[in-house]
Amino acid sequence: EVQLLESGGDLVQPGGSLRLSCTGSGFTFSSFAINWVRQAPGKGREWVSSISGSGDATYYPDSVKGRFTVSRDNSRNTVYLQMNSLRAEDTAVYSCAKSSNRNCGYDFDSWGQGALVTVSS
């Protein structure tokens, strides 16, 4: 059974940093791209980042480009989302989702439960 588990969510002050982790099991981790999607309270879903199975391709929307960095350690079956210069508007539940392909730009066929990130002083 495919499982994705996020960790690292926390309360952080504006301007601070946080690293989220997404650990996968039940599939060949390096063969699939992993994505991060967030949902702020009362708002819709927003795609945050994608990383290919090998880790050689990464993508971000303008809203987080230059502040967030996605990486992966396939030996640990884990993808990381390093978030710097956090703002109040980054407050959201962050979920990781597995793509159906090693490349980015496909459907998301499995999702984790999410980790809450709160940016507040």
Next chain:
Amino acid sequence: ETVLTQSPDFQSVTPKEKVTITCRASQSIGSSLHWYQQKPGQSPKLLIRYASQSISGVPSRFSGSGSETDFSLTINSLEAEDAATYYCHQSRGVPYTFGQGTKLEIK
């Protein structure tokens, strides 16, 4: 950025009814449109990929159609367990985007 607009936002339906949810893209995305179901307290579940491709394990009453800018998700003979929020998602180009969701209530 490709904006996805779903309609309706909310629908109250009775069991055994047929339901159609639409998703309109602000620009052509070919068939790179996927549908998800999310129930309260659960993570999203993929229902349909690439506009009309069925997913193993998903009941056959769920089907998708459309291309370019207009897409639809149809649920035939609705069941009580189909009460959920349904989302569309495009993967044609970055930024990948989602529809605002359609909440389905079963009377």
